[in-house]
Amino acid sequence: MNVILDLCxxxxxxxxxxxxxxxxxxxxxxxxxxxGVALAGLVAVVAARTGDANDLLVVALVLLLKGIVLPWLLxxxxxxxxxxxxxxxxxxxxxxxxxxxxxxVVFAAVLSIGAYAVVTPLLGDTGDPAVRLTPLGVAVVxxxxxxxxxxxxxxxxxxxxxxxxxxxxxxxxxxxxxxxLLVEFASSFDLLLVVVILQVFTVRLKAAFGDTDVRRLKExxx
Amino acid sequence: xxxxxxxxxxxxxLIAALVAAVPTPATVRRWAPVAASVAVGAVGAVLxxxxxxxxxxxxxxxxxxxxxxxLVTIGSVGVVSTWAGxxxxxGRGYAALLCAFLGAMSLAVVADNLGIVWVAIxxxxxxxxxxxxxxxxxxxLEAAWKYVVLGSVGIAIAxxxxxxxxxxxxxxxxxxSWLVLSGDHGLDHGLVRLGAALAVLxxxxxAGLAPMHSWLPDAHGQAPAAVSGLMSGVLLAVALxxxxxxxxxxxxxxxTGLMRIELAVLGLLSIAVAAALEWRQxxxxxxxxxxxxxxxxxxxxxxxxxxxxxxxxxxxxxxHGLIKASLFVLSGxxxxxxxxxxLAVMRALLGRRPAxxxxxxxxxxxxxxxxxxxxxxxxxxxxxxxxRAGLGWAVLVAxxxxxxxxxxxxxxxxxxxxxxxxxWTSVGPxxxxxxxxxxxxxxxxxxxxxxxxxxxxxxxGGPVGAALSDAAAAVTGSR
Numbered sequence: 131m132n133v134i135l136d137l138c139x140x141x142x143x144x145x146x147x148x149x150x151x152x153x154x155x156x157x158x159x160x161x162x163x164x165x166g167v168a169l170a171g172l173v174a175v176v177a178a179r180t181g182d183a184n185d186l187l188v189v190a191l192v193l194l195l196k197g198i199v200l201p202w203l204l205x206x207x208x209x210x211x212x213x214x215x216x217x218x219x220x221x222x223x224x225x226x227x228x229x230x231x232x233x234x235v236v237f238a239a240v241l242s243i244g245a246y247a248v249v250t251p252l253l254g255d256t257g258d259p260a261v262r263l264t265p266l267g268v269a270v271v272x273x274x275x276x277x278x279x280x281x282x283x284x285x286x287x288x289x290x291x292x293x294x295x296x297x298x299x300x301x302x303x304x305x306x307x308x309x310x311l312l313v314e315f316a317s318s319f320d321l322l323l324v325v326v327i328l329q330v331f332t333v334r335l336k337a338a339f340g341d342t343d344v345r346r347l348k349e350x351x352x
Numbered sequence: 353x354x355x356x357x358x359x360x361x362x363x364x365x366l367i368a369a370l371v372a373a374v375p376t377p378a379t380v381r382r383w384a385p386v387a388a389s390v391a392v393g394a395v396g397a398v399l400x401x402x403x404x405x406x407x408x409x410x411x412x413x414x415x416x417x418x419x420x421x422x423l424v425t426i427g428s429v430g431v432v433s434t435w436a437g438x439x440x441x442x443g444r445g446y447a448a449l450l451c452a453f454l455g456a457m458s459l460a461v462v463a464d465n466l467g468i469v470w471v472a473i474x475x476x477x478x479x480x481x482x483x484x485x486x487x488x489x490x491x492x493l494e495a496a497w498k499y500v501v502l503g504s505v506g507i508a509i510a511x512x513x514x515x516x517x518x519x520x521x522x523x524x525x526x527x528x529s530w531l532v533l534s535g536d537h538g539l540d541h542g543l544v545r546l547g548a549a550l551a552v553l554x555x556x557x558x559a560g561l562a563p564m565h566s567w568l569p570d571a572h573g574q575a576p577a578a579v580s581g582l583m584s585g586v587l588l589a590v591a592l593x594x595x596x597x598x599x600x601x602x603x604x605x606x607x608t609g610l611m612r613i614e615l616a617v618l619g620l621l622s623i624a625v626a627a628a629l630e631w632r633q634x635x636x637x638x639x640x641x642x643x644x645x646x647x648x649x650x651x652x653x654x655x656x657x658x659x660x661x662x663x664x665x666x667x668x669x670x671x672h673g674l675i676k677a678s679l680f681v682l683s684g685x686x687x688x689x690x691x692x693x694x695l696a697v698m699r700a701l702l703g704r705r706p707a708x709x710x711x712x713x714x715x716x717x718x719x720x721x722x723x724x725x726x727x728x729x730x731x732x733x734x735x736x737x738x739x740r741a742g743l744g745w746a747v748l749v750a751x752x753x754x755x756x757x758x759x760x761x762x763x764x765x766x767x768x769x770x771x772x773x774x775x776w777t778s779v780g781p782x783x784x785x786x787x788x789x790x791x792x793x794x795x796x797x798x799x800x801x802x803x804x805x806x807x808x809x810x811x812x813g814g815p816v817g818a819a820l821s822d823a824a825a826a827v828t829g830s831r
Contacts, residue, residue, distance in 0.1 A: 305519035313467030
């Protein structure tokens with residue numbers, strides 16, 4: 131059981147790294163789908179340990195929302211944006227991150243070490259293998275923030291936001307076995323709506339600015 | 353009383369659903385958000401007179417005096433913004449989203465569950481996203497994008513904090529109820545420390561505190577007047593309310609040190625940022641937005657000082673909300689009349705547009721802290737409480753910065769109200785090429801009532817004083 135837990139946790143971190151490393155927008159959307167499935171696997175292990183029937187609902191919710199629905203929405207949006215700008219426009223697909231991939235991965239590694247250094251002492255000497263993994267969730271959160279601050283395209287920013295959110299979910303499952311069911315469902319619904327709204331805005335950005343690079347949003351300033 | 357607790361968010365959300373689902377005549381759409389505001393405020397007023405806290409829905413909702421005061425604030429600022437700020441062109445989606453926004457804020461202040469508080473505050477972002485983008489211009493779209501992205505990231509950090517606080521309670525019985533958590537039954541100190549610090553930082557993003565304030569001037573500057581009034585007047589205060597609840601947990605577990613330092617730093621930084629940026633403002637609505645950052649900074653400083661300053665902070669929330677909503681609504685009318693909100697163009701308004709400029713001047717006097725308006729008394733009380741609590745240095749720095757803000761706003765307002773018209777001033781809105789939004793005229797009664805309330809409420813020592821001290825006592829669960 132612990133092996134599966136470690137595998138899923140590892141997959142979470144590796145997919146987070148891939149989202150900051152890969153340039154192709156469609157590529158990172160596929161990676162985020164894999165991350166959603168890894169998160170669902172992790173929840174399943176935590177659920178199997180506690181034996182709570184409610185947790186099965188959470189597994190289904192995470193798998194459906196983060197593994198299937200959200201990546202599907204993003205992929206569909208990328209496809210329609212491609213159609214807007216002419217078939218297979220390469221300029222649309224490639225993102226131009228602020229940092230080059232190597233620097234980003236090094237930076238992400240530093241953030242992960244930082245997460246372990248800060249969070250591990252807070253956990254005390256618990257024997258629970260899941261609780262020991264909490265810093266990994268925090269590392270994923272930080273990598274999500276890194277993705278959001280180095281990526282310019284609207285959809286890449288959204289992927290960064292999803293990585294951030296998956297990291298928080300992972301912290302919740304590692305440290306406490308997950309937040310109460312009501313909060314889990316309500317926050318998932320909020321997440322879905324935020325992603326839908328940002329997608330609508332992405333289309334409008336494309337129409338108004340001719341581009342989805344949010345770094346060009348500089349009309350408002352003092 | 354318990355039956356009333358779900359009514360505050362429930363009625364507003366019900367009106368939202370009805371307006372969205374059923375085709376209604378224009379008059380109904382125009383007045384639906386006003387009705388939702390009245391409902392929220394009325395429930396708050398009744399709960400305020402109740403003898404003790406009321407719980408509902410198996411303890412998920414709980415309204416104590418603090419919640420009731422917040423409901424009254426949301427309701428009254430809502431009434432001013434929507435009664436004065438809407439017109440007959442209010443669309444179905446627009447009216448429904450405004451009602452949903454009011455409902456989400458009401459839910460945030462009556463939930464006794466940090467997770468639900470979080471969900472409700474995130475829901476305010478969702479409800480207001482399209483309201484900020486309402487005008488559909490490039491500026492509005494840019495503002496809405498930044499607002500949703502920064503707001504969601506900030507609030508996600510708050511969720512991480514909430515998750516860690518929950519984890520801290522696992523050994524002693526997992527709970528998210530702030531009432532139970534602030535009783536400190538063996539919470540894990542390390543996790544509470546990190547969790548509370550992150551939760552406050554996250555909610556501070558939504559409260560518009562520096563350095564996470566960058567979305568605020570854009571969103572408040574681009575949104576329609578009624579929406580800006582509500583966001584500036586109460587949404588920021590609701591986020592600060594969440595901070596107060598998290599502070600109560602952290603203070604009970606760790607002592608007052610951590611929260612006091614974090615909030616004092618955020619507060620002073622906000623006042624400083626506002627002071628620096630007000631000096632070179634060129635846009636009326638952005639000027640008001642930076643003023644909100646400044647006032648939230650003073651309120652955050654008040655929260656940092658602790659329970660002795662809290663009644664003043666609560667009075668501040670109401671007075672600032674009413675005045676700021678009035679100012680945003682009047683700015684909306686100025687935009688409609690002049691076709692611009694550029695401070696370089698607007699001149700001699702007192703002579704040219706007295707119906708807008710006279711109440712605007714009165715509200716501005718209240719905003720920059722002249723007596724007899726509530727903000728003056730609240731600021732004074734916070735300064736005194738801070739001095740007594742040993743935060744004299746912070747009070748002195750804040751007062752110095754407030755003088756700077758005062759000077760900056762007066763410097764901007766004088767030419768706008770009194771100056772001589774320029775060649776540009778006489779150009780009508782149609783000739784500016786701008787699309788005029790809203791109407792240049794509207795009811796003055798709600799604005800008059802709001803300003804009168806700001807003057808009268810601080811002097812109602814008996815009932816208001818008792819309500820405020822009850823609300824402040826409620827934070828520690830003693831009432």
